[in-house]
Amino acid sequence: MSLPPERAAFYLACLQADSARLLEVGRLGLTSEVPSCQGWTVETVLRHVATVYLHKIEAIRIGARPDPWPPAGLDDRDALELFDETRAAIVAALVEAGTEKPTWTFSPSDKTSGFWYRRMALETAVHRVDAELAHDVVTPVDRALALDGIDEILTLMLGGPWWEEGDTEHPVDATIRITSAGRSWTIRLDATSAAVAAGAEGEVDAEVFGEPDDIFLWLWGRHDLSMDQSAGDDAAVREFRARVAESTQ
Template structure:
């Protein structure tokens, strides 16, 4: 299994692309238009969610400490009486400038079982923006796939950080090995579901005596794999063989 390595430059580059794409999608929608991939949300709710996330990152990512900030949840409502798009513009620009200026290894709190470094937030900002850019574009039914390498990094984040951190939204009673293949990158992951937990298996180092036979194989473009586990696409968008129900153990949205 080929290792994927992302860097600050990679995540900043993704943020510079995905943020403007999100903003461009807003131009085609009324503030109260529904967001089909986020039930009960309007476009303004989506703006508030993402803009609030940026604002919140900026309050703590540069503190240089690993203790939690006072406010553990970002405000996600656009203030009354302001233009939502202009409000988002300010927050995106500020967050981008902050993240451009921060070092990956700067100590920084995060709520996951991951290194307490600013790199966590560089990655999370890029991935969070990419998925919600897709949501914004889906309001007009013309969403573009997430760039393949960015999507693969998103799958890695899901498997090595978010799901181990308890962010799963699927069933937690699944057992067995799941094999995922990103067909556009020739990259694969093997994941052992353990009920409440999971383990990534590296086929280059796994012991031959350890049974790593996959009970289900899901293949598709990296973007489709990522969006399926985030609940944006159905598993029927993938080529699946074996025990399809195990895929539910990897859902995060």
């Protein structure tokens, strides 16, 4: 899958901005608890994201999933120093690889380094919000990035063949529509499938709508819906959100 140069530049800019903000918030205090990730502190967030960056740097370098993983000694590093070092390194690795280098990804359709441009930008945005929540200093996710993130979580993480064995605690049987900033996704769910289609065709059991930042963070469990952001079967919406959470574990 070819990633246009202007889109690659956009993802890199978002990655750099959000990682800088995450470092800034980390310096407000590492021990603050993260309400969106039970048992985590801001230090946990920084170490997690740094380890994710290192994993993707190695995957791009060797063109395969790193094994064994993780490397030894990371827990001994200063969290702020480690994060600052790795946030620069992931940008350098992506720039050096470009967008067409064959590598391991978890996407069935995109096995190029370009995949990691978007994924790392979105990973960073979500965890930047985690750290901000810990200090009650939340800032919005870039609107275009959040809209792209809605598409990623629905089409890549929720959609696909992952449910064929009925391996879910939330076998919701419903059709849900997500609408934000002029785009819609219609999701047909049952115990063994999750089919995601772009557009607003057909009848649905429930619809969720709102600004990209709100919907993106709700899908990732970092934001609650307000009373006027959904219509239809409330129980189906709750079960849909729980199914999304399963797909991102």
